[in-house]
Every structure is written in C-alpha cells, then in structure tokens.
Amino acid sequence: xxxxxxxxxxxxxxxxxxxxxxxxxxxxxxxxxxxxxxxxxxxxxxxxxxxxxxxxxxxxxxxxxxxxxxxxxxxxxxxxxxxxxxxxxxxxxxxxxxxxxxxxxxxxxxxxxxxxxxxxxxxxxxxxxxxxxxxxxxxxxxxxxxxxxxxxxxxxxxxxxxxxxxxxxxxxxxxxxxxxxxxxxxxxxxxxxxxxxxxxxxxxxxxxxxxxxxxxxxxxxxxxxxxxxxxxxxxxxxxxxxxxxxxxxxxxxxxxxxxxxxxxxxxxxxxxxxxxxxxxxxxxxx
Numbered sequence: 001x002x003x004x005x006x007x008x009x010x011x012x013x014x015x016x017x018x019x020x021x022x023x024x025x026x027x028x029x030x031x032x033x034x035x036x037x038x039x040x041x042x043x044x045x046x047x048x049x050x051x052x053x054x055x056x057x058x059x060x061x062x063x064x065x066x067x068x069x070x071x072x073x074x075x076x077x078x079x080x081x082x083x084x085x086x087x088x089x090x091x092x093x094x095x096x097x098x099x100x101x102x103x104x105x106x107x108x109x110x111x112x113x114x115x116x117x118x119x120x121x122x123x124x125x126x127x128x129x130x131x132x133x134x135x136x137x138x139x140x141x142x143x144x145x146x147x148x149x150x151x152x153x154x155x156x157x158x159x160x161x162x163x164x165x166x167x168x169x170x171x172x173x174x175x176x177x178x179x180x181x182x183x184x185x186x187x188x189x190x191x192x193x194x195x196x197x198x199x200x201x202x203x204x205x206x207x208x209x210x211x212x213x214x215x216x217x218x219x220x221x222x223x224x225x226x227x228x229x230x231x232x233x234x235x236x237x238x239x240x241x242x243x244x245x246x247x248x249x250x251x252x253x254x255x256x257x258x259x260x261x262x263x264x265x266x267x268x269x270x271x272x273x274x275x276x277x278x279x280x281x282x283x284x285x286x
Contacts, residue, residue, distance in 0.1 A: 010034040016245060020054030024062060032056055036063035039238045046239035046259035048230065050247045056240065057093055057233065064238040067268055069275040072097075073235030074105050074174070075242065076112055077181055078228040083165025087113050087121075091177035091231060099141035102171050106151055107278050108234040109169040111270040115261050121168035124157035126176060132156065138173065146171070149278050188223040229255030232262060234271065239263060 010031035014023040024033055032051055036059045038044040049056045057075075066073055074090035089109040094101060106123045113121040125143055127135035132143055134156060146153040157167060162180065172180070195216070199209045209216065221227055229251060230243035239262050241255045 008034055008038065014052045014055045016052050018052060018055070020052060020058045023052065023055050024059045030055075032059050033063070036060060036238075036240075040064060045263055046241070048241045048243065048252065048255045048259055050230075050243035050245055050252065053092070053242050053245075056242050060233055060236050060238070060240045064236045064240075067235055067237055067272050067275075069272070070108075070235040071104055072101050073233055074101070074108065075177075075231045076109050076234055077177070077231045079162065079170075079184060080222050080227075081163045081165035085116055085228070086162070086165065086168060086170055087116075088126075088162075088170040088172065088177055088180065089234065090172065090174040091181045092174045093233065094174040095178075096175075097138060097173040099138060099145055102138070102142035102173065103145040103149065103278075104235075104275065106146055106149070106153070106169060106171045107274050108271050109171065110151060111274050112232060112234055112262075112267060113168050114265055114267075114270065115258070116168075118168045120152045122166070123151050123153045123169045123171060124155065124161070124167035125153075126159070126162070126170050126172040126180070127156045128158065130156050130158060142171070151278070185225060188225075191223075192220065226251035227254065229253075229258040232258065232267075234267070237268065239267070 010029055012027040012030040014027055014030045014032055023030070027033065032049055032055050035044070035047045035049065039047055040063050047060070061073060072094050075093040076087050076089040077091040078085045079088055087109045089105040102125070110121045110123060123146065125139060125146060127139045129135070132155065133140065143156065154167060157170065159180070162170060199205045225244060226248055230241040230247070233240040233242060239259050241259050243251060243255050
C-alpha cells in the first residue's frame with residue numbers, strides 16, 4: 001500500500017472560517033488548491049476534502065471548470081430511506097437558483113444514482129405541497145421544465161416524503177437542501193442521544209438494549225452519514241467530494257471508494273450525454 005501513496009507538500013492551510021474566494025486567491029499553495037492542480041494536470045483523478053467546503057467548491061470550479069452545457073455545478077447528498085438511498089441535489093452549492101439549475105440538478109443527480117444501480121430513477125421536486133401549483137415561482141417554473149423533460153419525473157414531494165423511499169432523486173435549491181441536510185443530521189444525532197438516555201434510566205432498559213443490540217447497531221449504520229462518505233460535486237470537469245468537517249477515518253474511506261466508483265461509471269460522460277439529450281428534447285437553450 002505504501003508504494004501507492006505519494007505525499008505532495010502543501011505549506012498553506014485554508015481555515016474553516018476563512019472567506020472561500022479570498023482564501024483560494026491568496027493561498028495557491030494550500031492543500032485544496034494543490035489537490036485540484038494535480039487533477040487538472042492529470043496526476044490525480046479525484047479530490048476528496050474535509051476542509052473548508054466553500055473553498056473546495058470555489059477551487060473546483062476555478063481550477064477545473066464546468067462540464068459542457070452545465071449552467072451550475074451542484075452538491076449532491078445521499079440520504080437513507082425506508083427503501084434504499086435517495087440522492088438530493090443541491091445541498092448547499094447554490095443558494096440562489098434559476099429554474100434551469102433545478103432542472104439540470106435533476107439530470108445530473110439521475111446520472112449519479114447509477115452508482116446505486118437505479119436504471120430509471122424517479123425524480124421528485126421538493127416543495128410545500130404535492131399539487132403542481134404549490135411552491136414559489138422558482139419551483140413552479142422548474143416543475144414545468146422537469147415535466148417536459150424525458151426524466152422519470154413523478155411531481156412534487158413534501159418534506160415528510162424525503163425518507164419514505166418513493167423517489168430516487170430529490171431536486172431543490174441549495175438553501176432548502178442544506179437546511180434539509182442539517183436537520184436530518186441533527187435529528188439522527190438527537191434520536192441516538194435520546195435512546196442512550198432512556199436506556200441508562202433503568203436496569204430493565206439496559207437488559208433490553210443488550211438483547212436488541214444487533215438491531216440498534218444496524219439502525220445506527222443506516223442513519224450514519226459516514227456510511228455514504230461525502231457529497232459529490234457534480235458538473236465539474238473532474239471528480240470532487242466534499243466531506244463533513246468532523247468526518248471519521250471510516251467516512252473518508254467511504255468517500256474515497258465513492259470517488260473510485262464515480263470514475264468507474266464515467267459519471268462526467270454520463271452527465272454530458274444526458275444534458276445534451278435533454279437539451280435537444282426541450283428544444284435547446286433551456
């Protein structure tokens with residue numbers, strides 16, 4: 001294994017609280033910038049980072065650029081559901097979006113869902129009601145684009161539907177998606193803490209836990225973000241995965257495996273082809 005690992009010196013560090021744009025401009029020798037330089041030069045194929053997420057996003061777009069026809073790259077995240085994983089995009093890269101961005105998120109996330117052996121991913125648009133007229137103007141116009149496309153678009157879904165497993169892809173802007181992501185992470189942590197607190201209150205509860213421990217451990221794995229590694233940045237000329245700032249070694253390992261799988265399915269070729277097909281089907285210039 002040691003023969004396959006090469007350490008590249010990067011003397012500067014971009015702090016978690018630094019302004020992303022200023023940081024990548026001033027610290028060209030930081031690990032984030034050096035990593036994307038290696039991808040651009042063909043010396044590496046992917047970047048996995050648990051550092052400043054804004055700086056990682058900015059560096060990826062600045063150094064590698066966007067794929068053809070991609071209006072804006074976006075961050076995808078994998079959520080556990082009752083019936084398997086669901087891909088949600090965008091979860092923070094684009095706080096302000098236009099309808100075309102949400103439409104393209106649906107296309108890119110559908111391509112990414114192939115990692116999970118989904119041939120015809122069901123796409124849902126996250127909003128405040130199932131009816132087609134529910135939501136703000138952004139959602140309504142994005143609905144029209146998604147409906148017109150050849151995607152397997154099933155319509156609007158509400159927040160309560162996210163974890164049901166009735167869709168494979170959920171589309172939303174980065175503002176809504178990031179809130180959804182953080183609420184989900186917080187809820188999982190609180191649920192586990194509440195469970196531990198209740199178990200510690202009585203001897204009978206402790207005995208019951210010991211008997212049911214295998215089931216509890218399986219549940220914990222199902223809701224643990226570390227199982228999914230990190231959030232892939234889709235739409236860039238390369239592969240980039242952004243991990244949680246407090247990622248464990250297990251999470252980083254899974255992010256590395258995720259990057260390898262993305263390379264295996266040629267995710268960027270899939271996205272480029274699918275966007276071209278969809279653009280033609282919608283008459284171009286969406």
